[in-house]
Amino acid sequence: MKEIAENVWHIDTLGYVNAYVWRWEEGLTLIDTGLPWQGKHILKAIEGAGFKVGDIREIIITHADFDHYGGLRVIREATGARVYVHAIEAMFFKGRWRRWPNLRHPLGVLYLPLHTLLMLTLFRIPRLNPDLLVVDGEELDNGLSVLHTPGHTPGHIALFGKERGVLFTGDALVNWRGKLSLPPAMFTPQPDILKQSIRKLARLRGVEVAAPGHGSVIREKAGEAIRAFAKKVAPPPKRRPRKAPTREGVPRQPKAKPTSKSG
Numbered sequence: 001m002k003e004i005a006e007n008v009w010h011i012d013t014l015g016y017v018n019a020y021v022w023r024w025e026e027g028l029t030l031i032d033t034g035l036p037w038q039g040k041h042i043l044k045a046i047e048g049a050g051f052k053v054g055d056i057r058e059i060i061i062t063h064a065d066f067d068h069y070g071g072l073r074v075i076r077e078a079t080g081a082r083v084y085v086h087a088i089e090a091m092f093f094k095g096r097w098r099r100w101p102n103l104r105h106p107l108g109v110l111y112l113p114l115h116t117l118l119m120l121t122l123f124r125i126p127r128l129n130p131d132l133l134v135v136d137g138e139e140l141d142n143g144l145s146v147l148h149t150p151g152h153t154p155g156h157i158a159l160f161g162k163e164r165g166v167l168f169t170g171d172a173l174v175n176w177r178g179k180l181s182l183p184p185a186m187f188t189p190q191p192d193i194l195k196q197s198i199r200k201l202a203r204l205r206g207v208e209v210a211a212p213g214h215g216s217v218i219r220e221k222a223g224e225a226i227r228a229f230a231k232k233v234a235p236p237p238k239r240r241p242r243k244a245p246t247r248e249g250v251p252r253q254p255k256a257k258p259t260s261k262s263g
């Protein structure tokens, strides 16, 4: 584990995906749980940094993709930690919904049979009742606030620790090879909504460190980098010029005639 801010660590040995540890008064909060075979690895990494498994009190899942909830079952069983997900994303964990690829993307359609097979077998979403359903704007006791950032998935969240200046972006944006980028289009069914989410992240003030779901952590001036990225990939939609409102049946008021000055 690598410390990326005071009391915040990056589990940087998972390879493809990231997970993070956030320490506060009650213990540790784990943000995301890696791929399905990485639960034990995450527990070992946390122990290797001098903590006990029982120190993990909370697990927050940014979104229901197998590379983010993969180790959840193992870690929850080992720790008894409370599990938090967004209220919408919780539907996936209750087994009611499946996560589809983007069916408007040509590769998404081609990939559909394989994706369905994997989601029903190897990458099955663990059925569980989350302990807390979080919503946008919620401020958690651990000092993190919840930002609903849909687009990649409907109940995707980012987490912002304002006092420490750390933003966990999940897959709302990723930082492959040190370059901010969008998550893969094939797995992002609502790209326009994702852009709104990216603008939302760019509006935050006081972001020093950005901790993405994939790629490297930005250690300094992350807010500036995110604003520049948002400007490039998600410029605000142009506003249509507003037409002057007309009320039918209501005669326009005649313009007041200029009054002649007297005296």
Ligand SMILES: [Zn+2]
Pocket: 017, 065, 067, 068, 171, 213, 214
């Ligand atoms: Zn991911």
